[in-house]
Amino acid sequence: MKHGARNDIPAEVVEIKRGSVMAQVEARIVGTDYRISSVMTVDSLDELALKGGDRVHVIAKAVNVLLVKP
Numbered sequence: 001m002k003h004g005a006r007n008d009i010p011a012e013v014v015e016i017k018r019g020s021v022m023a024q025v026e027a028r029i030v031g032t033d034y035r036i037s038s039v040m041t042v043d044s045l046d047e048l049a050l051k052g053g054d055r056v057h058v059i060a061k062a063v064n065v066l067l068v069k070p
Contacts, residue, residue: 007060
């Protein structure tokens with residue numbers, strides 16, 4: 001996926017809190033103990049097929065935090 005954000009940080013999914021419509025995904029930034037969370041629809045979570053241990057890229061742009069599988 002192409003993106004214009006300059007903040008592209010490798011991370012690993014450590015926790016997923018799934019609701020009926022929305023999900024919160026917590027990821028640990030690789031090489032650190034820092035964590036960052038992203039909120040997305042359950043449909044997006046299913047489309048990405050995210051699960052604990054998956055490697056993702058945290059893309060931060062303005063107030064949005066996106067997760068992208070490499």
